[in-house]
Amino acid sequence: MVGGVGKLPNVLTIGEVSRRSGVPHTALRFYEERGLITSERTAGNQRKYARAVLRRLAFIRTAQRVGLSLEEIRDALATLPAGRTPTKTDWTRLSNLWRGELDARIDAMQRLRDRLTACIGCGCLSLKSCNLMNKDDELAAYGPGAPRLRARSEGGIG
Amino acid sequence: MVGGVGKLPNVLTIGEVSRRSGVPHTALRFYEERGLITSERTAGNQRKYARAVLRRLAFIRTAQRVGLSLEEIRDALATLPAGRTPTKTDWTRLSNLWRGELDARIDAMQRLRDRLTACIGCGCLSLKSCNLMNKDDELAAYGPGAPRLRARSEGGIG
DNA sequence: ACTTGACCTCGACCGAACTCGAGGTCGCAT
């Protein structure tokens, strides 16, 4: 019952995973090293991936696009049953968790955008009257580190 | 008219700027090196900043939080009149530019969030029926580099 | 005059998220 010569194999090589997911093989090994994905090995020590890894990768990429670090993603994924298909409950828990994070970020962005717009109205020549430039809520805290969300669109700004 | 002994001096030392803006002095020098801010020097070679630098810094931080790179920010700031108070027209141009970028990002995030939510509904046990996991539009392209938008909220996820 | 703290430069280092290259093995087709 291990499927005939079908075109949907149960195990995938790293090359197949890379092509199917669009994630470079170098990154796949890197993710494995960081504990985001796992793999079995063939007799000859070559990686073989369960098809589920594709779902996991899509999840990782999605989360990354939103600005979560690999560590955060790894931790979140760790709450899912190791290596197997998660239950609806698992997903719900995770989804709710991230939804909150997403909501917060969307909210922050919208506030910023709205302020910027208001800024046009105020002329922004006076520091006092400009909401954007008065560091009240989000501008207050300055955390260390070097955040960056690469613009996917080549040439939006600049 | 170089103001008396007031508590709002026209020029600020790097330490003052750092305290007032919340940006570490190391970062201030770094920003200067990267052309995001400028400073004059005293006879003894110490930096003195115009008060306007605070506005500029708030702007930089704001833009950074949204995920723009220092280079993008620098380029945008470069469209403003060098070192002087920008006109309303200047601001309008810049604001419009970034508003588009912001809108796009907000939009992407919202789509992701909505998909995640829909995902809960679908149970997410099947790759085929799950929108989130099917890489259509935004998941398609995988760019190089190492993007990251640090979560400001300590302990949202993880 | 002296001390103290804030400031200067410059180069090294950090962590995140990867990529690249060297040198070697696996496995499949011919």
Place this chain on the structure above:
DNA sequence: ATGCGACCTCGAGTTCGGTCGAGGTCAAGT
């Protein structure tokens, strides 16, 4: 059995956004 591409490991290199430390100067208070 031979060739060839896809795979392996491991260490070094890259970019971004900074921080740190050494070694030295400036400026203000006593």
